[in-house]
Every structure is written in C-alpha cells, then in structure tokens.
Amino acid sequence: MLSIENLHASIQDDKQQIKNILCGINLQINPGEVHAIMGPNGSGKSTLANALAGREDYQITAGKVEFDHKDLLALTPEERAARGLFLAFQYPVEIPGVNNMYFLKAAVNSIRKQRNLSQLDAIDFLKLVKEKMQEVGMDEKFLHRAVNEGFSGGEKKRNEILQMLMLEPRLAILDETDSGLDIDALQAVAKGVNSLRSKDRSIIVVTHYQRLLDYIVPDVIHVMVKGQIIKSGGKELALELEAKGYGWLECA
Amino acid sequence: MSNEYIKQVVNKNYEYGFVTAIESDTFAPGLSEEIIRKISARKNEPDFMLNYRLQAYRHWLTMKSPEWAHVHYPEIDFQKIIYYSAPKVKKDGPKSLEEVDPKLLETYEKLGIPLHERAKLAGVAVDAVFDSVSVATTFKEKLAEAGVIFCSFSDAVQNHPELIETYLGTVVPYRDNFFAALNAAVFSDGSFVYIPKGVRCPMELSTYFRINAANTGQFERTLIIADEGSYVSYLEGCTAPMRDENQLHAAVVELVALENAQIKYSTVQNWYPGDEEGRGGIYNFVTKRGACRGKNSKISWTQIETGSAITWKYPSVVLQGDNSVGEFYSVALTNHRQQADTGTKMIHIGKNTRSTIISKGISAGFGQNTYRGLVRVLPTAINARNYTQCDSLLLSDTCGAHTFPTINAKNPTAHIEHEASTSKIGEDQLFYCRQRGLNQEDAVTMIVNGFCKKVFNELPMEFAVEAQKLLEVSLEGSVG
Ligand SMILES: Nc1ncnc2c1ncn2[C@@H]1O[C@H](COP(=O)(O)OP(=O)(O)OP(=O)(O)O)[C@@H](O)[C@H]1O
Ligand SMILES: [Mg+2]
Numbered sequence: 001m002l003s004i005e006n007l008h009a010s011i012q013d014d015k016q017q018i019k020n021i022l023c024g025i026n027l028q029i030n031p032g033e034v035h036a037i038m039g040p041n042g043s044g045k046s047t048l049a050n051a052l053a054g055r056e057d058y059q060i061t062a063g064k065v066e067f068d069h070k071d072l073l074a075l076t077p078e079e080r081a082a083r084g085l086f087l088a089f090q091y092p093v094e095i096p097g098v099n100n101m102y103f104l105k106a107a108v109n110s111i112r113k114q115r116n117l118s119q120l121d122a123i124d125f126l127k128l129v130k131e132k133m134q135e136v137g138m139d140e141k142f143l144h145r146a147v148n149e150g151f152s153g154g155e156k157k158r159n160e161i162l163q164m165l166m167l168e169p170r171l172a173i174l175d176e177t178d179s180g181l182d183i184d185a186l187q188a189v190a191k192g193v194n195s196l197r198s199k200d201r202s203i204i205v206v207t208h209y210q211r212l213l214d215y216i217v218p219d220v221i222h223v224m225v226k227g228q229i230i231k232s233g234g235k236e237l238a239l240e241l242e243a244k245g246y247g248w249l250e251c252a
Numbered sequence: 253m254s255n256e257y258i259k260q261v262v263n264k265n266y267e268y269g270f271v272t273a274i275e276s277d278t279f280a281p282g283l284s285e286e287i288i289r290k291i292s293a294r295k296n297e298p299d300f301m302l303n304y305r306l307q308a309y310r311h312w313l314t315m316k317s318p319e320w321a322h323v324h325y326p327e328i329d330f331q332k333i334i335y336y337s338a339p340k341v342k343k344d345g346p347k348s349l350e351e352v353d354p355k356l357l358e359t360y361e362k363l364g365i366p367l368h369e370r371a372k373l374a375g376v377a378v379d380a381v382f383d384s385v386s387v388a389t390t391f392k393e394k395l396a397e398a399g400v401i402f403c404s405f406s407d408a409v410q411n412h413p414e415l416i417e418t419y420l421g422t423v424v425p426y427r428d429n430f431f432a433a434l435n436a437a438v439f440s441d442g443s444f445v446y447i448p449k450g451v452r453c454p455m456e457l458s459t460y461f462r463i464n465a466a467n468t469g470q471f472e473r474t475l476i477i478a479d480e481g482s483y484v485s486y487l488e489g490c491t492a493p494m495r496d497e498n499q500l501h502a503a504v505v506e507l508v509a510l511e512n513a514q515i516k517y518s519t520v521q522n523w524y525p526g527d528e529e530g531r532g533g534i535y536n537f538v539t540k541r542g543a544c545r546g547k548n549s550k551i552s553w554t555q556i557e558t559g560s561a562i563t564w565k566y567p568s569v570v571l572q573g574d575n576s577v578g579e580f581y582s583v584a585l586t587n588h589r590q591q592a593d594t595g596t597k598m599i600h601i602g603k604n605t606r607s608t609i610i611s612k613g614i615s616a617g618f619g620q621n622t623y624r625g626l627v628r629v630l631p632t633a634i635n636a637r638n639y640t641q642c643d644s645l646l647l648s649d650t651c652g653a654h655t656f657p658t659i660n661a662k663n664p665t666a667h668i669e670h671e672a673s674t675s676k677i678g679e680d681q682l683f684y685c686r687q688r689g690l691n692q693e694d695a696v697t698m699i700v701n702g703f704c705k706k707v708f709n710e711l712p713m714e715f716a717v718e719a720q721k722l723l724e725v726s727l728e729g730s731v732g
Contacts, residue, residue, distance in 0.1 A: 081686070086687075092684070096703065097701070097705030110691070167688070
C-alpha cells in the first residue's frame with residue numbers, strides 16, 4: 001500500500017535557513033495494517049504526515065514514496081486525497097464563515113468526482129452524515145457551525161474523525177488525534193477508526209500515549225527520533241516506552 | 253505557489269463586455285449651460301428642474317476635483333465627455349415593453365436580466381437604465397395597486413413633480429461635493445421610488461444600470477422615499493462594455509426614511525474593471541446617502557463591489573430620528589490594477605441612535621483596497637452606539653489594504669466599538685481544504701466566501717447567490 005524509501009525532507013525557516021527534519025525514513029505498510037508512530041516532541045512525526053499529504057512547505061530532498069505502486073510525490077494534495085490518503089491534523093484549521101456541512105459535502109463530492117462517482121444529493125448526504133455523526137458522538141448542531149470555528153480541542157478532533165468516516169480513505173494518517181480527548185471522546189474516536197479497519201485499508205496513528213493503542217491495537221510500532229525511525233516492534237514496545245521513555249533508545 | 257494560484261483564480265475574463273449596436277440620440281461631447289438646457293428641454297422638464305440644474309452647474313464651476321482619496325488616476329477632461337445619450341425611440345419613449353427595441357431587450361437577456369415580466373425572477377420588479385435613460389420598468393401595475401410608485405426619474409418629474417421638488421437634493425445637496433454637483437447639473441435619468449404610509453412593498457425592487465455608448469458618462473440619480481411605517485428592499489446592479497478608455501460614472505442616490513420606515517438598499521456593482529494592465533474600466537465616483545428622518549426608522553446599505561477601475565463611494569446614514577438605525581455591510585474586491593476607496597459615514601444626531609459597520613476588503617494582484625469610515629456623534633445624540641468591524645484579506649504580496657477609521661464623538665454617553673484585522677489568505681486553510689479533496693480554486697473561493705459571509709447574509713436571497721457567483725468569477729485566476 002505505502003512504501004517509503006530513504007525519505008529526506010527539509011524546511012526553510014523564517015531566516016531562510018534550511019533545516020533538515022526527516023533524515024532517511026524507511027517504512028512499509030501493507031493493506032489492512034495499522035502502524036503506530038511514537039517519538040519525542042519535535043522528532044518529525046507531523047512533518048512526515050504532512051509531507052505524505054503533500055504540504056508544499058516541505059522540500060523533499062531525497063527518497064521515494066509509492067502509494068499503490070504509484071509515485072505519490074508527483075501528485076498534488078487534492079489528487080492524493082482523491083486516491084484515498086487522509087490526514088487527521090494535529091491542529092485542525094478553523095475556516096470562519098464556511099458552514100461545516102457545506103464544507104463536508106463539497107469535500108465528499110469533489111473526491112467522488114475525481115473518482116468518477118456520481119455526486120451525492122442533499123438527501124443522501126444528510127442521511128449519511130447523520131449516521132456517521134452518531135458513530136462519533138457528535139451533535140447535529142455542529143453541521144451548522146463554521147468549520148472548526150470556536151470548536152473545543154476535543155470537538156475539533158471528533159470533527160476530523162467525522163470527515164475521515166465520510167471520505168472513506170484507503171490510507172488514514174491520524175496525527176495525535178487522541179491528544180486532549182476525554183475518555184468518552186477517546187473511545188468514540190477509537191470506535192470510528194476501528195469501524196474503518198478492513199483488509200484493504202491501512203492506518204498510521206501518531207501518538208504519545210500507549211492508552212490509545214489499547215483501543216486501536218497496532219500491528220507495528222515505530223519509534224521516531226531526530227527524523228529517523230530508530231526502532232520498530234510489536235505492540236508491547238509501547239508499554240516499554242511508557243515505562244522507560246525514549247532516553248535508552250537515543251543512547252543506543 | 254499560492255500567489256500564482258490566487259492570480260489564476262482572480263483573472264477570469266469580464267463576461268459583460270459586449271457592445272450593443274443601437275441607434276442613439278447622442279449629444280456632442282462637452283459641458284456648458286447650453287448642454288444643460290438641452291438636456292432639460294429633451295426631457296421636457298418643469299422650470300424648477302432647469303433652475304436646479306443651472307444652480308448646480310454654476311456651483312460646480314467654482315469647485316475642484318477632490319484629491320484626498322487613496323486613488324490615482326489621470327485628470328479627467330470634462331469637455332470630452334458626452335452628457336446625454338439615449339437609445340432612439342419612435343416618439344416619447346416606450347409606453348410598454350412591446351415598444352422597447354428588441355435589441356435592448358436582448359442586451360438585458362444577455363446580462364441575465366430578462367425584462368419580460370413573465371420570464372422574470374418571481375417577485376422582483378426591474379427598472380433598466382441604458383446609458384442615460386430608463387428603458388423599461390416591469391410590474392408597474394402590480395405595484396400601483398399597492399400604491400407604490402416605481403418608475404424612471406424622468407417619469408417621476410413628469411407625473412409626480414411635487415414629490416421631486418420636495419425631496420430632490422435634500423439628502424445630498426449639490427454643494428456636497430464636486431461629483432454631486434456635476435450629477436445635479438447633468439443627470440439624465442435614474443430610478444424613483446415612493447412607498448406610501450404603512451405599505452410593505454410587495455416585491456423587491458431593482459434597477460440595472462448599463463453603460464453602452466463610448467465616451468459617455470453615466471450620471472444617474474436615484475431617489476427613494478419611504479413614508480411612515482413603510483418598508484422597501486431595493487437592489488441595483490451595474491455592468492458596462494469593455495473599452496480601452498476610462499468612462500465616468502458619477503451617480504447620486506438619496507434615501508429618505510420617515511417615522512418607523514425601513515429601507516434596505518443593496519448594490520451588486522460589476523462595472524467593467526479594466527484589463528490586467530489597468531487599461532480602461534469605469535471610474536465609479538458615487539455619492540450615496542440616506543436620511544433617517546423619523547423616529548425608529550432604519551436604513552441599511554449592503555454593497556458588493558467587484559467591478560470598476562476606481563471605486564470611490566461612502567454610502568452613509570444621517571441618523572436624525574430618535575432610536576433610528578443605520579447599517580453598512582460591504583464587500584469590496586480589487587484585483588489587477590483596481591482601486592477602491594470605500595466605506596461609510598454614520599452621523600448620529602437623535603437619541604438612542606445605533607449604527608453597525610461591517611466592511612470586508614479583499615485585495616488580489618496589484619489591487620488597492622481602502623476602508624474609510626467616519627462615525628460622528630453630535631452633542632444631541634444621547635446614548636448613541638456604533639459597532640465597526642473592518643477586515644481585510646490579502647491574496648497576493650503585491651496588493652494593498654488600508655484603513656482610515658475616524659471617530660468624532662461629542663457626547664460622553666456614546667458607546668463606540670471598533671475592531672479591525674488584516675490577514676493573508678492562510679496556507680494552512682488552503683492546505684486543509686486541499687487535503688480534503690478540494691482543488692485550489694474552489695478552496696480559495698470557499699475561504700473568501702466564508703470571509704464575506706456576514707455581508708452576504710444581508711443580501712436578499714436571490715442576489716446572495718448572484719453575489720457569490722460574481723465573487724467566484726472575479727477571483728478566478730488569482731492563485732497559483
Ligand atoms: N514551518 C517550520 N519552520 C521551522 N521549523 C519547523 C517548521 N515545521 C516544523 N519545524 C521543526 O521541525 C521539527 C519537527 O517538527 P514536527 O512537528 O514534525 O514534530 P513532531 O514529531 O510532530 O512533534 P510533536 O510530538 O510535538 O507534535 C521541529 O523541531 C519543528 O520546530
Ligand atoms: Mg506533531
């Protein structure tokens with residue numbers, strides 16, 4: 001499904017200094033697998049997620065990424081989305097004045113159009129969205145508010161999951177979707193993600209907490225430090241990290 | 253990258269740039285007492301009108317073109333402008349739509365404004381002004397049943413001279429400014445509305461202004477009077493052909509709201525903006541003012557300004573009546589070399605008067621967008637309130653946004669709030685939308701529409717859709 005080879009990415013900061021953030025990432029994800037990425041703050045987890053989604057601020061300086069055996073890096077962000085790549089943002093953006101339902105419908109239909117599917121009409125759309133909102137435990141009043149405007153941290157995260165369920169991605173990347181969630185929200189999010197799990201979908205979960213992985217059980221856990229994956233292992237690795245922190249790995 | 257893309261989105265061609273080949277009765281260029289007498293005679297005006305024009309003209313001769321606005325343009329040669337051009341008609345003018353030249357009807361069809369009553373937007377009466385004169389007013393009879401007068405200014409001068417004499421120039425005196433004086437001297441037509449006491453106008457009224465002839469100035473005049481306890485919603489739309497020369501549009505709009513009356517005035521201004529290099533386009537120098545004369549009266553201005561090479565206008569409200577309310581909602585978009593200097597004046601005179609100002613400026617390309625506002629509270633205005641919100645959105649590194657708010661409060665009980673913001677269209681927002689599958693163009697349109705939402709909400713429904721479309725077209729080609 002996704003194959004990352006020796007990916008290097010850098011960014012130009014405000015002072016025009018080039019800063020290398022990803023320093024040779026290698027990652028293979030097969031259909032149906034769930035991978036977790038953990039690692040200290042600033043290690044490059046969000047950078048990887050954003051680079052995969054096509055954010056142009058990041059310069060890809062070396063490496064190769066294939067998604068469904070096609071060159072992912074050659075595609076625009078919207079083309080990647082149309083092919084089924086979804087990123088639940090660590091910090092979802094507010095879009096003042098744009099109705100949440102309108103946004104969601106435009107997104108769904110834009111992706112359907114790029115996939116040569118018929119457009120959902122208002123009635124079918126509403127039926128579907130109400131169903132999914134129930135699944136993530138969101139009140140319908142959020143449909144009528146502006147996208148993420150004034151949403152609490154947890155509400156924004158639920159809204160990301162709602163979008164994910166509506167767009168039915170083939171590869172979902174969840175960037176700290178569990179941060180700032182209460183227990184109920186955490187379970188709702190996990191339920192949403194698990195409902196999406198299937199043999200031809202893959203999921204990457206970026207998280208700091210082992211707790212999420214109790215609900216969304218990963219096949220593989222990777223540890224990222226300073227722009228590199230320095231260790232991979234099974235789900236028990238999360239417990240070890242929880243107990244020992246990252247220090248022992250960095251020194252190794 | 254987003255700059256280039258915004259460029260693409262903002263650069264769609266002007267759709268209304270065609271010229272209608274029609275025979276016109278056109279004066280030679282130039283301005284003099286003789287021309288003014290000729291205009292007045294052509295329109296068979298009573299003496300008070302001719303005198304008014306001549307007084308205005310003599311006063312205008314003593315004035316200088318103003319220079320304080322944040323706009324730049326070469327000096328206008330007023331002797332090169334044609335002050336009267338009318339489509340030729342058999343005799344006095346069309347008595348019914350059947351008599352209107354089919355070419356004219358076609359022109360309005362092309363503009364998306366069918367004048368055939370049956371084909372019209374349900375519930376909207378239209379007055380169409382072509383170059384200098386009104387060519388058709390629809391739904392006259394239906395409105396007459398309600399006692400509403402909606403006709404061309406010329407017809408009103410003929411049929412309701414007492415109303416014209418009472419109100420003309422009482423809100424915008426010809427001494428007010430250079431362009432108001434010029435307009436008072438040479439205006440050739442426009443729309444007139446009178447809503448009688450206690451009547452809620454049964455439909456939206458609208459006027460479509462079209463400049464067709466070359467080198468012609470359009471100087472129309474609109475007068476709306478809402479008698480006690482009445483209500484009217486009025487919309488004006490404007491387009492012009494693409495021409496390399498600049499054309500002058502210097503209109504005057506006067507609104508009068510008596511006790512408990514309400515006037516809602518909406519504008520969708522899409523005059524030809526000139527080309528990418530800034531050649532051609534309309535100079536839109538307009539004086540618009542409303543007087544809330546009676547207690548509890550209310551006047552709302554809503555404007556969507558996407559056209560013109562230069563826009564220079566400040567729809568204002570004079571709040572005389574106690575508890576009266578003035579509102580100004582504005583979206584101004586400038587792209588390429590367009591310049592807009594717009595805003596409002598709210599003059600609080602009566603007690604408990606309230607005003608709201610919401611201004612949204614969008615600049616792209618090399619566009620320059622200025623908000624200029626004045627909130628004045630006179631000593632008599634006890635407990636006056638004003639809320640101003642003034643936001644600018646920049647779509648390129650080469651455009652500009654400027655704000656000049658002035659507050660002048662002479663009463664200590666006044667409550668004045670002002671909020672302002674300037675932001676660049678967010679990379680984060682664009683990326684978020686694109687990650688959800690929207691292409692850049694749709695993403696920009698969506699974000700800009702969201703930015704303007706508060707203003708669009710004030711437009712009558714039919715026109716809100718039109719305004720959004722217009723914005724989409726004006727934005728096309730502005731990103732890359
Ligand atoms: N636009 C930017 N300008 C400058 N530095 C940046 C920019 N974006 C990311 N960085 C830097 O790159 C590094 C990696 O950031 P990233 O957000 O990928 O970390 P992360 O692993 O997601 O951290 P966290 O766990 O705190 O979310 C950080 O040092 C960050 O400051
Ligand atoms: Mg992060």
